[in-house]
Amino acid sequence: MTATKQKPILVVGAGIAGMTVALEAAEAGREAILVEKEPAVGGRVARIHNYFPKMCPPACGMELNVRRLEKNSRIRVLTAAEVTRADRSGVGWKVTVRQEPQYVNARCTVCGDCEKACADTVADPFNFGMSKAKAARQFRPDAWPRRFVLDKDAIADGGKTVKEACKFGAIDLDAMPREESFDVSAVVLATGWHPYPKEKLPELGGGVCRDVIANVEMERLASPSGPTGGKIVRPSDGNPPKRVAFVQCAGSRDVNHLAYCSGVCCLASLKHAGYVKEQIPDAEVTIFYIDRRTPGRNEEVLAKISALPGVKLVKGKAGKVESTPDGALKLRAEDVEAGRIAEGVFDLVVLATGMESNLKGAALPFGTALDPDGFGLDDPEACVFVAGVARRPEDVAASVRDATGVAARAAAAARRS
């Protein structure tokens, strides 16, 4: 142990993995800087309706983590910020972080007056653009840091009206981007993932048929904070779907798309079947799969959902989804167990698309090496570690476990500095 103050650990990405790394490290006595690209923490998990296997809403775990964050003075959180430069400095790194202009400052009380005064809208990034949101708004319900965001460029009068509407003087239209440099002992990349774009699957109707949605969009449809207030409906006509199909491995385990299995989509679709049956009890749900990958206690979810009346699992990957003239969707697959083609007509088709690492194809200031699938590899020599889905595809629980381990490794590496 040295007497001098230890340099902090830099954590990039404040999703469930990044938050966990920062919290575990800080609660073990380290300093941490948590940098998040979005205006609020929470990442992908915040966009999930319920997560398996216990089907808890993300608010549970997330609220607990936010309270841990607020309480812990060893963690500094920078939202709407990105690492723009990184150079080796001794054992660790010297990094520059650029933060977008903070048009809404800490005086904000989340009263909502600016939102009411704002006439302009944007495609809501929190809901994958499935709905419109005001240009002045809370990023998502319960967003933390607890303050509004302002998409200044989307506001016709440059923000004058909303500024006048704010009673607390929390809006600063002249805010400038800020750059700050830090000396850090170790770096943890928890940059997460993005859904494989359904537009790359036009043969399955992705980006072609309006009622072909991705699994992540199903989460938003089912969520009370989603674009429909939690009602599962067809995007084209707003009606509840009576016939729903799930296409497993849509763009996964496929050399033409993602070569690997994301490991969560089987469970996600079973869960979604549960959402549908809960809201629309007489709905017919068919899941077209190659393998049902539900290891461990997830097997219970499979048993429970597949026993529901009106839920059918068909072995055989769907090869084609097309619109029919009357606005429904025609899906073609081989029912392998029956040895014949199963052609079905559906109201809604959900593509179980996989997780693609955000490190793949990204500019990597830390020189991080990637595996052939685009997931990051630890570089202990350089004190750079990778956590969560940036490291490998996994579910929320595994991501949290993984992040805890990474926190320990990063802290150990930091001790050398």
Place this chain on the structure above:
Amino acid sequence: MSVSELNPSAGFREELAARGGATAARCYQCATCSSVCQLAPDDGPFPRRQMALAQWGFGDELVSDPAVWLCHQCNDCTVRCPRDAKPGDVMQTVRSLVVEKLAAPSFMGRLVARAGSTWPLLLGVPFLFWVAALYGVNGLQFPAELKGFREIVPHWLIYVVFYPVSGLAALAMLVSGVRFWNMLGSRAARSGSFFGNLIPVLIEIATHKRFGSCEAASSRRWGHFALLWGFVFAAATAGFAVLAETVLKTATPLPLVHPIKLLGNTSAVLLLVGGAIVVYNRLIGGNRTGASTAFDNFFLGLVLLLIVTGVLTEAGRFAFPPALAAWVYIVHLTAAVSLFVTFPYSKFAHFVYRALAMVHERMARPQGV
């Protein structure tokens, strides 16, 4: 169940792999291929099932499976296959194994199946035969001015060679065809008349409608279509020419505007266009056209040689010195003999096997497709 009850044909997987079907091992049975195939019937989808049989080495099962021939290798399956297992290539390889296994006599099947190394023999023997025959007939002396090709190769020699060669090839094809038909019959009960079902199949072949439903290699339909009709017209030309000479005693060479000449030239144009499309597709195709094995290349090469030397022969009478025109003509005759002799054992035989499989399919499914 014991291993012998499963009865995978010994060595079949290795055989398949060596002949161009090694990618079958990559298949994980997702069934994308069957679902995107436009040709597979709903109650007997392929090629997912055939890929499983190939992986397990069930050679007997595969070789007697009519679905293998219903496939036109348009490669919609291969393009979409998530494992790059190339079902289109595997099906094509199985077809080449069927042709070899049912060959009569069997050594000819083996010889042509290994055309990658035996092609010098398959072309060289007919070439040496023509050179020797012409040496015997006219000492390989060519006239100073060429009025017609009968001055180089007398027509009686053409008849003496091609009647027995085509007769033997037809007999060998008939034997293999009967073997194939009986093999299919041992798997599924058939009903209805053979000829009654042959007519719609021939109409289908003549129009290439099924081919048209393929997506990945749609341009291939027209290449294949032009080659088919080019061959049909060429055969008709030959038939009419024989009739004209032997029955009507028409003087040769025929004038360029003679109907038989026009028919012959139409077939040449069709063959040239078809051949060009097929070659172009193979050059740019990648997964859309599939791998080209020795089995494919020998047949295609032979057809191209026949077409090109045929056109050059016709032009050569006017444009080339007689000796050059004569040698081009000898190469043309070489290609023709080689094509006739190898017909029942080369890719050419798919015409018979596929037609039979399509008739079988109709008769084994009385409701039709």
